[in-house]
Amino acid sequence: MSTQDESGIPFEICKDQQQLRLLELPPSLLELITSKRISNLTLKSSLPGLPGQPAPNAVLCTNSQTYQVRQVQSSNSVFVLQPSEAQSADDSIPSTNLSAIAQCTATLELAPIVPAAIGFLKQHLPVYGGPQSITELTTRTPLAEKFSKESLLWNAPFSVGEFDNACKELCIFEEEDQLWIPTDSMLAGVWKSIIYAATMRSVDLGNSFDIAAFSSTVEEDGYPLTLYKAVLARLSSGDADLMEGYTALSSAIVVPWLGAILLEKQSTSAEGVLASDFMRCWQDQLPDSWRTYATLNALKGKFSEPVRSRITFDESGGNAPASSTPAKGDGKNTRKWHEKFKNARR
Amino acid sequence: MPTVPLHLAPKAPIVPPSNPLPQLLETPTGLAILEIQGTINLPSPDLSTHTTPIGRLVFPDYSENSSSNGTAWMKRVHLYVGQHQRLTGEVKKLPNPVAVIRKRENYQTDGEELEIMEIVYWKVVFSSRPEPVGT
Structure with a gap:
C-alpha cells in the first residue's frame, strides 16, 4: 500500500x-439568510x-x-x-x-x-391610569430603571416585529422617556374623546381623516397625544396609501376592541352586567353606521354568561377568538416540549 | 449585555488558497466539516510547528474529470491516521445546513458582535472503528 x-x-x-x-x-432561516x-x-x-x-x-x-x-x-x-x-x-x-x-x-x-410578548410587556411596564401615574412612579421609585422603547427592546427576548405587534395590541405609548400600558378606563376615555370630536365635526372615521383634527379635544380631556396616536394605530385599517398625518379606522377592529374594553371595565361583580344595558352602552359609543356591527358574536371568546341575560368579561370563555391576539405563555411551553420530544426522537 | 448582532457575512472576505476537496464540498471560504466518532489522540506537541500532522484524506472513487460518476464516490472516504490506521467514512448531506459562526474582530470594542463565516451543506463523517493498515 x-x-x-x-x-x-x-x-x-x-x-x-x-x-x-x-x-x-x-429552512425558513436559511432562505432568509x-x-x-x-x-x-x-x-x-x-x-x-x-x-x-x-x-x-x-x-x-x-x-x-x-x-x-x-x-x-x-x-x-x-x-x-x-x-x-x-x-x-x-x-x-x-x-x-x-x-x-x-x-x-x-x-x-x-x-x-411564539414568544409571550404581551406577557413580557405587562411584566415590565407600569400601568397608566392618568397623569397621577407619572408622579406616583417618579416619587415612589425615583431611581427605578426607565424603559424607553429602545431599552426595553434591547432586553426583550423576541424580535422587533413581535415587540411592535404587542405594543400595538396593548396601545403602549411613550411619555417622559417611559413606556406605559394604558388602563381600560384610559382607552375607553380616549375613544370617547375621538367619537365626540368626530360627531361634532361630522368626520367619517372609516374614511381618511386628519389625525390632528381631534388632537385638541383629546388633550383638553387630559389624555397624552402619544396615547391618542397609539390608539389610532391600534384601530387603523392599515391602508398603505394613506398620507402621512392621516388615518382611517376599521369597523372590524374598532367594534370588538371597544366592546371588550367596555365589558372588562363594567365586569366588576361575579354575576356580570345586564346584557341589554351593556349592548346599549357599547352601541352608543360607535358611529351610527357601525352600531349594527356591535353584536355579542363580535365578542366571541371574550365573555361568559354566568346568569341568563347577564354577561361578564372572560377571556377564557368559549373558543379562542379569531382576533390577532398573539398566543401567551402556555402556547410557548407546549410548543417547546413538542420540539424537545421531536428532537429526542431523531 | 443581552443583545448581540449576528452578521450574515464576514467583515473581511476570506479568500482560501486553491481547494483540494471534491467540488461538492467546496465552499466560498473553503471551510468544510469533518466528523469522527471518537477522538484523535495527538502526539506530544512539537513546538517548532503551528500544526500537528494527522494523516491523509482520500476520496478513492472520486475523479475530477468525470462528472458522470454521480454520487457513488461519496460512499467511500478514507482517513489515514498516522502510519497504521485507516478510518472509512462517507460524504453526507447535513439534514440542516450549518452556519459557522465566530466573534467579529471589532476594533471599536463597543460590545460583542458575531458573524457567519460560511454556510456548510455537506460533511465528511467517519463513524466506523479504525482498521489497521500495513505500511
Whole structure:
C-alpha cells in the first residue's frame, strides 16, 4: 500500500484553535439568510432571574420571528477544516493541506417559538391610569430603571416585529422617556374623546381623516397625544396609501376592541352586567353606521354568561377568538416540549 | 449585555488558497466539516510547528474529470491516521445546513458582535472503528 502516502490530501490540526460555533439553520432561516433580505440577525438572552424563567434562555431573532437556541452536545469530534498552503516541503511543488482550525463539541439548534410578548410587556411596564401615574412612579421609585422603547427592546427576548405587534395590541405609548400600558378606563376615555370630536365635526372615521383634527379635544380631556396616536394605530385599517398625518379606522377592529374594553371595565361583580344595558352602552359609543356591527358574536371568546341575560368579561370563555391576539405563555411551553420530544426522537 | 448582532457575512472576505476537496464540498471560504466518532489522540506537541500532522484524506472513487460518476464516490472516504490506521467514512448531506459562526474582530470594542463565516451543506463523517493498515 505504498500509494497512501502520495495520494490524498494531507490533514493536520492547527495548534491555535479558533473559537467557532456551529448553528443549524432551519429552512425558513436559511432562505432568509441566503436571499440577503436582512442585514443581520440578533442573538438575545432574556433578563436573568425572571420569574418562570430560571435559566436565561438564548434566542435568535430575525426582524419578525424568534427562535429558541438549544445547545446540543456531541460525543463525536467535529472539526472545521480550512485549506492552507503546505509549509515548506522538500520538493518545491506547492500543495494544499486541510487544516482543522476548530473543534466544536456542541451544535446550536433552533426551534421557532411564539414568544409571550404581551406577557413580557405587562411584566415590565407600569400601568397608566392618568397623569397621577407619572408622579406616583417618579416619587415612589425615583431611581427605578426607565424603559424607553429602545431599552426595553434591547432586553426583550423576541424580535422587533413581535415587540411592535404587542405594543400595538396593548396601545403602549411613550411619555417622559417611559413606556406605559394604558388602563381600560384610559382607552375607553380616549375613544370617547375621538367619537365626540368626530360627531361634532361630522368626520367619517372609516374614511381618511386628519389625525390632528381631534388632537385638541383629546388633550383638553387630559389624555397624552402619544396615547391618542397609539390608539389610532391600534384601530387603523392599515391602508398603505394613506398620507402621512392621516388615518382611517376599521369597523372590524374598532367594534370588538371597544366592546371588550367596555365589558372588562363594567365586569366588576361575579354575576356580570345586564346584557341589554351593556349592548346599549357599547352601541352608543360607535358611529351610527357601525352600531349594527356591535353584536355579542363580535365578542366571541371574550365573555361568559354566568346568569341568563347577564354577561361578564372572560377571556377564557368559549373558543379562542379569531382576533390577532398573539398566543401567551402556555402556547410557548407546549410548543417547546413538542420540539424537545421531536428532537429526542431523531 | 443581552443583545448581540449576528452578521450574515464576514467583515473581511476570506479568500482560501486553491481547494483540494471534491467540488461538492467546496465552499466560498473553503471551510468544510469533518466528523469522527471518537477522538484523535495527538502526539506530544512539537513546538517548532503551528500544526500537528494527522494523516491523509482520500476520496478513492472520486475523479475530477468525470462528472458522470454521480454520487457513488461519496460512499467511500478514507482517513489515514498516522502510519497504521485507516478510518472509512462517507460524504453526507447535513439534514440542516450549518452556519459557522465566530466573534467579529471589532476594533471599536463597543460590545460583542458575531458573524457567519460560511454556510456548510455537506460533511465528511467517519463513524466506523479504525482498521489497521500495513505500511
